[in-house]
Amino acid sequence: MSKRLDKLSALIPQCRVLADVGCDHGYVGIEALRTGKARQVVFVDVSPLSLDKARANCPHELIDSVRFVCRDGLGELNSDCAVIAGMGGLEIVSILTKAKFPPPCLILQPNRNAREVRNYLCGQYDVIYDGMIYDGGIFYNMIFAERSEKPQALSNLELEFGKTNLASPTRDFKLFLLKEQAKFSKILNDCSDPKIVEKLSLVEQALSVVGGQQ
Ligand SMILES: C[S@@+](CC[C@H](N)C(=O)[O-])C[C@H]1O[C@@H](n2cnc3c(N)ncnc32)[C@H](O)[C@@H]1O
Known part of the structure; x- marks a missing residue:
C-alpha cells in the first residue's frame, strides 16, 4: 500500500462496522479487517466498476465480514466509523450532510477543499487529528474526527491548515x-x-x- 493508504489505515480505530465510502479498490477496508480493527466492513461506491474492484480484491476468507453496496454516499447505512477518502471535500461534505445516520467516527481525506470539510465538522465533531503527509509528489490532508455534544471551535488558521499541522508541524x-x-x-x-x-x-x-x- 502507499504511504497515503498506510496512514488512512493507521487512523482507523477499533470498530464494529466500518463503512469504506468511495472504496474503489477497497484496500483500506480490507486492511481494517485483516488487522482486526473492524469486525465488518461495508464497501460503498457509486460506480459498479469501482465496487467490482473491491469485490475482486477482497480475500475469500473475509467474505463473511463484508457487504458491497452500490450507491451514492451513506444513505441509510448505520456504521460506527466511516472512511471517506480520495475525493473532493465538497463531495465528502455532501455525503455526510445527506447521511441518515452520520457516523460517530470519521476518517476523511479530501483531495481539495479541506477547509469546507473542517467547517462542516466543527459544528458537530471534535477534530482529534488533522495532519498532512507528502506522498508521490502530492500533499494529502488526513482528518480523524469524533462526534461530540460540545464540539471544540477551530481558529481561522486551524480551519485553513489543520490543527495537528499547526500544533505538531512536520x-x-x-x-x-x-x-x-x-x-x-x-x-x-x-x-x-x-x-x-x-x-x-x-x-x-x-x-x-x-x-x-x-
Ligand atoms: C479516487 S477513488 C478513492 C478510492 C479510495 N477511497 C482511496 O482513497 O484510495 C474515489 C472513489 O469514490 C467514488 N465516489 C465518488 N463520489 C461518491 C459518492 N458520492 N458515493 C459513493 N462513492 C463515490 C468513485 O466512484 C471512486 O471509486
Whole structure:
C-alpha cells in the first residue's frame, strides 16, 4: 500500500462496522479487517466498476465480514466509523450532510477543499487529528474526527491548515507552506488579486506559528 493508504489505515480505530465510502479498490477496508480493527466492513461506491474492484480484491476468507453496496454516499447505512477518502471535500461534505445516520467516527481525506470539510465538522465533531503527509509528489490532508455534544471551535488558521499541522508541524507541512508561499508570491508578482493576498497572508501567519523561514 502507499504511504497515503498506510496512514488512512493507521487512523482507523477499533470498530464494529466500518463503512469504506468511495472504496474503489477497497484496500483500506480490507486492511481494517485483516488487522482486526473492524469486525465488518461495508464497501460503498457509486460506480459498479469501482465496487467490482473491491469485490475482486477482497480475500475469500473475509467474505463473511463484508457487504458491497452500490450507491451514492451513506444513505441509510448505520456504521460506527466511516472512511471517506480520495475525493473532493465538497463531495465528502455532501455525503455526510445527506447521511441518515452520520457516523460517530470519521476518517476523511479530501483531495481539495479541506477547509469546507473542517467547517462542516466543527459544528458537530471534535477534530482529534488533522495532519498532512507528502506522498508521490502530492500533499494529502488526513482528518480523524469524533462526534461530540460540545464540539471544540477551530481558529481561522486551524480551519485553513489543520490543527495537528499547526500544533505538531512536520517537515512535510513546512515544505507545503514554503511551496504555497512561493506559488502565491509568484502570482502576486504578475497581478494583484485580493484573494491571493489573503491566502499568502494566511500562509505567512502559519509559517510564523510553525517556525518555518519566511
Ligand atoms: C479516487 S477513488 C478513492 C478510492 C479510495 N477511497 C482511496 O482513497 O484510495 C474515489 C472513489 O469514490 C467514488 N465516489 C465518488 N463520489 C461518491 C459518492 N458520492 N458515493 C459513493 N462513492 C463515490 C468513485 O466512484 C471512486 O471509486
